[in-house]
Each structure stands twice: as structure tokens, then as C-alpha cells.
Amino acid sequence: GAVVSQHPSRVICKSGTSVKIECRSLDFQATTMFWYRQFPKQSLMLMATSNEGSKATYEQGVEKDKFLINHASLTLSTLTVTSAHPEDSSFYICSARQGAGRGGTEAFFGQGTRLTVV
Amino acid sequence: GNSVTQMEGPVTLSEEAFLTINCTYTATGYPSLFWYVQYPGEGLQLLLKATKADDKGSNKGFEATYRKETTSFHLEKGSVQVSDSAVYFCALRSNQAGTALIFGKGTTLSVSS
Numbered sequence: 001g002a003v004v005s006q007h008p009s010r011v012i013c014k015s016g017t018s019v020k021i022e023c024r025s026l027d028f029q030a031t032t033m034f035w036y037r038q039f040p041k042q043s044l045m046l047m048a049t050s051n052e053g054s055k056a057t058y059e060q061g062v063e064k065d066k067f068l069i070n071h072a073s074l075t076l077s078t079l080t081v082t083s084a085h086p087e088d089s090s091f092y093i094c095s096a097r098q099g100a101g102r103g104g105t106e107a108f109f110g111q112g113t114r115l116t117v118v
Numbered sequence: 119g120n121s122v123t124q125m126e127g128p129v130t131l132s133e134e135a136f137l138t139i140n141c142t143y144t145a146t147g148y149p150s151l152f153w154y155v156q157y158p159g160e161g162l163q164l165l166l167k168a169t170k171a172d173d174k175g176s177n178k179g180f181e182a183t184y185r186k187e188t189t190s191f192h193l194e195k196g197s198v199q200v201s202d203s204a205v206y207f208c209a210l211r212s213n214q215a216g217t218a219l220i221f222g223k224g225t226t227l228s229v230s231s
Binding site: 006034041042043044046093095106107108109110111 | 152154160161162163164167207211217218219220221222223224
């Protein structure tokens with residue numbers, strides 16, 4: 001299957017700093033990318049959907065000024081957690097898909113990033 | 119709105135036991151249904167999928183049938199192995215363009231030899 005690479009896999013940062021997470025589709029063009037957050041022993045919660053070249057659509061309750069998403073190319077999306085606080089500590093997962101609806105590909109997932117804010 | 123409900127875990131089985139993980143969904147229209155697996159320390163991988171009613175998805179000995187009348191997509195395997203130990207997520211996606219997967223809470227499966 002297609003490969004989605006997410007980097008870094010783990011990051012520890014100080015409270016108040018910003019952290020950037022990259023998500024790359026290595027062998028296909030990702031028309032749409034999704035960012036999820038996974039809390040311990042809970043499901044993946046969708047944070048935002050981004051289409052290449054346009055602004056991301058955020059889910060209700062997700063602060064767009066805190067979680068900055070950029071999808072500048074068909075192979076790269078970034079999530080920047082600004083002014084991180086300990087409550088932002090979580091597992092963040094990106095997903096990429098080519099096309100839309102039934103005609104699109106399945107969603108491929110990155111390996112996830114474990115963010116710890118101290 | 120759309121949602122997925124799957125059975126609470128953890129599920130603990132002995133090797134070669136039969137596995138069922140229940141999943142039901144709420145959705146308008148005809149969503150596509152998926153099972154994803156997350157092995158320890160790894161990202162999610164698609165295990166199987168079904169895109170219309172009565173379709174059966176299968177892979178690696180796992181099966182699930184899209185039942186519209188009961189809005190269910192239960193995961194089954196006849197004989198589990200230790201290597202099947204992982205977290206299993208049921209998910210759906212509506213057929214609207216650009217929509218994301220909606221996941222259940224995940225079920226942890228632990229298989230002992």
C-alpha cells in the first residue's frame with residue numbers, strides 16, 4: 001500500500017514553545033489530509049481536514065489558532081502546535097487520501113507523533 | 119450525526135480461539151465501513167473494508183459483513199494467533215466528498231499462547 005511518513009515520532013517540548021509535525025505522502029498525491037488526536041485508551045478524534053492549497057476545515061472545539069495546519073503541496077501537510085501546554089500532550093496522527101468519495105483511495109495513516117509537553 | 123460504537127475491551131483470548139468484535143454504526147445514506155488495526159508502536163493499517171450492503175471484507179483470516187438491516191459490521195476470525203494482539207478500530211466514512219473517517223473507541227485484543 002501507499003506510504004505516509006510522519007515526523008517526528010516522538011517529541012518533548014517545554015511549555016510555551018511551538019512544535020511542528022510533518023506528514024508526507026511518499027508515493028502518491030494526497031488530495032486531502034486529515035489530522036487526528038488520540039487520547040490514551042480512546043478513539044481517534046478528527047481535528048481538521050485540509051485540501052491542498054486551501055485553508056483547513058477544523059472540527060468544532062478545535063482551536064485553529066493553536067493548531068496551525070498547512071497543506072502547501074500534494075505531498076506535505078504540517079501541524080504546528082503553538083504555545084504548547086501540558087494538556088496538549090497527546091498522540092497526533094495524520095492521514096492522507098487521494099481523490100474523493102467512493103472514487104478516492106483509502107486513507108493511509110502516518111505512524112503518529114507522541115507529543116509530551118513539560 | 120454519524121457515529122460508530124464498538125464493544126469495550128480488552129478482549130483476552132487463547133491462541134486458536136474464535137474472535138468476534140462487535141461494531142454498530144449510525145449514519146445517513148450508505149457509508150463505507152472499515153476495520154483498522156494498530157499494532158504496538160505502529161500506525162493504523164487498513165485491515166478490511168466494505169463499501170455497500172451485504173459486502174464481505176476479508177483479509178488475513180479476518181472477515182466482516184456489511185449488514186444494513188442491523189447497521190453492523192462485526193469483525194470475526196476463526197482462529198486467532200498471538201501475532202493478532204493489537205487494537206482494532208471500526209470506522210465509517212460517508213460518501214460525501216472529502217470526508218474523514220469516523221472511528222469507534224477501539225478494542226484491545228490480547229492473545230496468549
